[in-house]
Amino acid sequence: MLWWLMEVTDVVALVEKTWKDAKPDRRYAAVQNLRIAIPTEHHSLFDCLLDAKLTNIEDDPTATVLLLVHGIQTDGAWQKIVQEALSDVDKLNVIELGYDCVTPLQLISPFRSAPVNKVLREIRDIKQREPQARLMVIAHSFGSYIVSRILHDHSDIQFERIVLCGSIVPRDFRWDKHAPTMKHGAILNDIGTNDFYPVLATFGSFGYGSSGRLGFKTGRVVDRYFPYGHSTFFDKKRRHIKRFWKPFIQSGEVKESGWNTRKPKTTKSILMLSHPWIGRPFVMAVIVFLLWIVL
Amino acid sequence: MFAERFLPLINSFPNDADALRRVANYFEDLENRQGERVFKVRLHANRLFDISQAGSTYRLARLIQILLDANLLERRLIVRSPLGGGVEYRSHEAIPSVVLDPLRDVEMDVTEENLEASYVVVANGSN
Numbered sequence: 001m002l003w004w005l006m007e008v009t010d011v012v013a014l015v016e017k018t019w020k021d022a023k024p025d026r027r028y029a030a031v032q033n034l035r036i037a038i039p040t041e042h043h044s045l046f047d048c049l050l051d052a053k054l055t056n057i058e059d060d061p062t063a064t065v066l067l068l069v070h071g072i073q074t075d076g077a078w079q080k081i082v083q084e085a086l087s088d089v090d091k092l093n094v095i096e097l098g099y100d101c102v103t104p105l106q107l108i109s110p111f112r113s114a115p116v117n118k119v120l121r122e123i124r125d126i127k128q129r130e131p132q133a134r135l136m137v138i139a140h141s142f143g144s145y146i147v148s149r150i151l152h153d154h155s156d157i158q159f160e161r162i163v164l165c166g167s168i169v170p171r172d173f174r175w176d177k178h179a180p181t182m183k184h185g186a187i188l189n190d191i192g193t194n195d196f197y198p199v200l201a202t203f204g205s206f207g208y209g210s211s212g213r214l215g216f217k218t219g220r221v222v223d224r225y226f227p228y229g230h231s232t233f234f235d236k237k238r239r240h241i242k243r244f245w246k247p248f249i250q251s252g253e254v255k256e257s258g259w260n261t262r263k264p265k266t267t268k269s270i271l272m273l274s275h276p277w278i279g280r281p282f283v284m285a286v287i288v289f290l291l292w293i294v295l
Numbered sequence: 296m297f298a299e300r301f302l303p304l305i306n307s308f309p310n311d312a313d314a315l316r317r318v319a320n321y322f323e324d325l326e327n328r329q330g331e332r333v334f335k336v337r338l339h340a341n342r343l344f345d346i347s348q349a350g351s352t353y354r355l356a357r358l359i360q361i362l363l364d365a366n367l368l369e370r371r372l373i374v375r376s377p378l379g380g381g382v383e384y385r386s387h388e389a390i391p392s393v394v395l396d397p398l399r400d401v402e403m404d405v406t407e408e409n410l411e412a413s414y415v416v417v418a419n420g421s422n
Contacts, residue, residue, distance in 0.1 A: 051406070
C-alpha cells in the first residue's frame with residue numbers, strides 16, 4: 001500500500017489488523033508505531049480508532065446501516081425526511097448516498113454506469129468499515145435501478161432488507177438469482193397507482209421496467225399498492241415513512257395497505273405501454289408517423 | 296445550552312447525524328437535570344458507544360473525531376498506576392512508551408491494560 005494513496009478504509013483495516021495481530025502487551029506500542037505510515041490527514045481518525053480499541057469496543061452485529069439511494073434530477077431532499085422519521089429507531093444509522101445529477105437524456109441513454117459505480121464504491125466502503133452491520137436500503141426511482149444493477153453484477157453485495165418505491169426495475173428481474181439469500185418478505189416494492197414515470201421509463205428506453213406501477217408479481221417481492229404519484233411516499237402529511245417503512249426497517253413487519261384491495265383496475269393502455277416489446281415499438285411508430293406528417 | 300452546539304454538526308454531517316443526535320439528546324437531558332454540571336462530565340469511549348448506538352468501531356471513531364474537531368469534547372488519556380491515580384496526557388502522540396509511576400517511583404510500560412481514553416466537555420471553547 002502506497003501511503004499517500006491510503007484512504008479511510010485502509011486506515012481502519014490497518015488499525016484493526018495490527019491490533020489483532022499484536023500480543024496484548026505490545027498492542028498499543030504496535031499501533032502507535034503505525035502512525036508514521038499513516039498520512040497526516042488521517043491522524044485524527046487514527047487516534048480516535050485507537051481510543052475505541054483501548055476500550056475493547058467490538059462491532060455490534062445487531063446494528064443496522066440503512067442506505068438511501070435517490071432518483072434522477074434531485075439531490076435527494078427526501079433522504080432528510082426519512083432520516084428524521086427513523087431517528088428514534090435503536091442502533092440504526094442512516095446514510096444518504098448520492099451521485100451527480102442524471103439528466104433525462106442520460107436516463108434514456110445506455111451510459112448509466114457512473115452513478116451505479118459511485119453507489120457501489122460507497123457500499124463497498126461501508127461494508128469494509130462496518131463489516132458486522134446489517135445493510136438495508138431504501139431506493140427511489142432511478143435509485144431502484146442502481147440497486148438492481150449492483151445486485152445483478154456484484155454477488156458479494158447483499159442486503160438484509162430492501163424497500164423500493166417508484167421503481168423502474170424491469171418486472172422480470174431475477175430476484176431469486178441476484179438476491180438469493182433474502183428471505184420472503186425482505187423485499188418491499190411500494191407502488192403508486194398514479195405513477196406514470198415507470199411506464200414512461202419502460203417505453204422510452206431500454207433496461208427499465210414498470211415495477212413501480214404494476215409490481216413484480218413474484219413470490220420473492222411483496223408488492224404493496226398506494227394511491228400515490230411518483231414521489232408521494234415522502235409527503236409528510238401521508239406519514240408513509242413512519243407508518244409503513246419504520247416497522248419494516250425495525251423488525252421486518254410488513255403493514256398491509258388498504259389500497260391493495262381497493263385499487264382500480266389498470267387500464268389496457270398502461271398495460272400495453274408497460275410491455276417492453278409492445279410499448280416501445282408502438283411509441284416509436286407513433287413518433288415516426290408524426291415526424292413523417294410534420295416533414 | 297451545550298446541547299445546542301450539536302445542531303450545526305448534525306446538519307454538516309448527515310451520515311453521522313443519528314449518532315450525533317443521540318449524543319445531543321443525552322447532553323440535553325443531562326443539562327435539563329443538572330444544569331452547569333454538564334461541564335464536569337467525563338465520558339469514556341464505551342459510554343459514548345452506548346449513548347450514540349454507533350454500532351461499529353469506525354462509526355464511533357468518526358463520532359469522536361467530529362466532536363473533538365468541533366471542540367465540544369477534549370481527549371484525556373490516563374496511564375493508570377496500579378496504586379491508583381495516574382499520569383494524564385492530551386494526545387496519543389505525547390505518550391511515551393515508558394512512563395514514570397510517581398507513586399511507586401518505578402518506570403512502567405504503557406500498554407492497553409493501563410491506558411484509559413476519556414473525554415471531557417469543553418465549556419465555552421476552552422477547558
